[in-house]
Amino acid sequence: MKSFNAWLLCIDQGGQLYRLFEHIPNLMFFLKDKESRLIMGNHRFLEHCGFATNEAIFGKSDRDIFPEYMSEKFRSDDQTVIQSKLPLLDLVELFPTRNRLPEWFVTHKYPLLRPNGEVEGICGIVQNHEPAKEDIDDPVIKMVRTIKQNYASSLSIPELSKQAGISQRQLERLFKKRFRVSPREYIIQLRILIAADQLSQSRRSITQIALDCGFYDHSSFTRYFRRNMGCTPLAYRKERSSQIR
Known part of the structure; x- marks a missing residue:
């Protein structure tokens, strides 16, 4: 039997697993490279950032999209994940929303590692911080x-x-x-x-x-x-x- 990574590469050449994030309600998903440049996001993430396609958002930094105090924090968190090779979980952050009123969101960021252990980038999910x-x-x-x-x-x-x-x-x-x-x-x-x-x-x-x-x-x-x-x-x-x- 193949290793998990080899198995995953065989079935996910076209990013099929990422398409799952299009069908999870109230969840935003994104991928970045190791320079914190955006590679892709699900539809809700693109809409939240004011873009219609992944081609439009490809290569943009948080500074191109969000206020400076937000983008600097996002990049700092990204670099923490990249340098430590460990996830950052339960980051509670303030975002403007689609109805233009700021709300709190919870972000989880994970490193994307090559088979040799080198960091290729990060992925993250963002959800509304709704109190229980x-x-x-x-x-x-x-x-x-x-x-x-x-x-x-x-x-x-x-x-x-x-x-x-x-x-x-x-x-x-x-x-x-x-x-x-x-x-x-x-x-x-x-x-x-x-x-x-x-x-x-x-x-x-x-x-x-x-x-x-x-x-x-x-x-x-x-x-x-x-x-x-x-x-x-x-x-x-x-x-x-x-x-x-």
């Missing part, structure tokens, strides 16, 4: 729900902690353990992603968008936007407008 029924009353989940419903309001971490029924220090520790960012960082990232969508989809002034998304003024919005997206709101709007045309 038993987690509905979890203080962190309650806090996230409150933030999403009131992102444009003045949000106080001490007040959110009080509503969750635990101390601020405890809530921040649990939040960071679960999502790898602080509650304050999450609020800012959520506001930035929503503002980015409004910049590309509406003609409202940058100042009005900033205020509607919970920022105090134009200058503070620009500072946070540049830090997270790698460019100013105006530059982002111009770039997105040219892409849409």
Whole structure:
């Protein structure tokens, strides 16, 4: 009997096994080379990234698709997998979604190894981070729900902690353990992603968008936007407008 790898090569020359991922609901699948360049994805992943075919996404980096703070983290995680030759599991990350509102997703990344043990690339699956029924009353989940419903309001971490029924220090520790960012960082990232969508989809002034998304003024919005997206709101709007045309 052949080894598993030899058997797999015999039956999967055309990527037949990868087609299974087209039929698993609410799951995104992707392949990258060892330079973190995209090779392929299932239909849902392509749609999520704004592409129709694998030919269109082939060779693109995360930086070509996602905000800078996202793409840098994705690449860092990729390189951890490639250098260690070990999987990274249960990575909880914030993504913009097809309905344009940011949501949490769980990512699992695995190394793709040649028969000689060398890393050829990575594969990954991404799923919505839906809290289990038993987690509905979890203080962190309650806090996230409150933030999403009131992102444009003045949000106080001490007040959110009080509503969750635990101390601020405890809530921040649990939040960071679960999502790898602080509650304050999450609020800012959520506001930035929503503002980015409004910049590309509406003609409202940058100042009005900033205020509607919970920022105090134009200058503070620009500072946070540049830090997270790698460019100013105006530059982002111009770039997105040219892409849409």
